[in-house]
Ligand SMILES: O=C(O)C1=C[C@@H](OP(=O)(O)O)[C@@H](O)[C@H](O)C1
């Protein structure tokens with residue numbers, strides 16, 4: 001059920017330390033790898049949100065045992081995947097693209113469906129790719145059915161992954177269990193979100209899987225064992241960005257503890273983006289501390305590798321002095337919603353001047369006024385509205401529950417941000 005929310009205004013510069021829960025991308029990859037592993041795995045500090053609970057439920061439906069450990073852990077015991085099973089993908093790209101390859105290894109039928117908006121997200125590339133590798137699948141988008149044969153031949157396949165890096169990650173994650181592994185070739189416009197593929201490759205290698213990614217746009221995974229994982233999940237750096245943006249737009253200071261010094265998370269790119277907007281950024285033993293300037297500057301940024309940061313960056317750009325250009329993000333039209341159209345429409349309805357280009361947005365800051373900010377079932381649209389609300393009185397989000405996709409306690413965390421002592 002949707003739930004409207006009056007975005008609180010920051011009376012002063014925001015000053016806070018905010019602990020961010022685990023990464024969605026790390027948690028959902030680790031769950032899939034643990035389900036395919038040769039023994040039990042432990043995830044310490046996994047993200048518990050709609051997207052990761054849906055992933056856990058999908059894997060449980062296929063037989064995997066996932067229980068809570070004594071502290072904040074998920075204990076995962078693999079069982080050979082089997083149907084019949086039903087998978088609810090919700091609106092999670094990672095579930096709809098990472099689970100079908102694993103379901104192709106199951107015995108028996110596995111049906112997939114999701115939220116109404118999920119039925120519009122690009123998916124056929126993964127399903128066609130799996131068919132080319134030997135899978136029996138009915139359908140090209142949600143809902144569809146994978147008729148698992150208990151094994152998949154695998155081999156060489158060419159896909160066009162320009163609409164989503166998750167097509168590549170999904171096929172690679174399960175590939176060590178295909179009879180012949182995989183040689184995956186991308187042909188088409190450039191693949192977005194490459195750091196997410198690097199994360200997949202790094203995690204596969206950490207699980208002992210042999211991956212060759214030396215040639216651009218070609219990935220080879222050898223068939224073989226998958227080692228169990230014992231993984232501390234890093235904080236979700238993309239989920240941290242609305243909190244960092246709060247410092248940027250209020251000339252405040254926010255620290256996120258536990259920010260990794262080295263990481264595969266795409267969200268780490270926010271450090272460079274903030275600096276380019278005139279924000280002071282410091283990474284030290286305390287974590288990542290950002291200090292907002294008196295005048296936030298507009299910027300020209302290529303977000304091709306980090307599209308999921310776009311709603312945060314667009315909200316900051318609308319509060320900046322000087323125009324911004326966000327480029328390289330045509331694929332965002334296939335995210336939770338058409339994020340380019342949604343951001344253009346919502347920002348303009350509050351008084352901004354935003355135009356869409358072929359591959360992004362031109363944002364001309366103007367004095368903003370209150371109004372309804374629509375979330376389009378998209379968690380990052382909702383958090384973008386919250387950022388603007390810090391500066392602009394009278395912004396009401398039509399539905400704050402969308403934040404449960406990756407940050408179920410977003411409103412609690414946001415109030416602590418504004419009132420750290422209470
Ligand atoms: O693999 C992942 O964990 C993700 C990959 C990216 O998808 P796209 O390549 O579709 O942008 C990113 O935007 C999404 O939030 C998470």
Ligand SMILES: C=C(OP(=O)(O)O)C(=O)O
Pocket residue numbers: 091092093094308335336380406
């Ligand atoms: C694009 C996103 O999610 P998904 O994993 O559903 O693609 C996102 O979280 O910004």
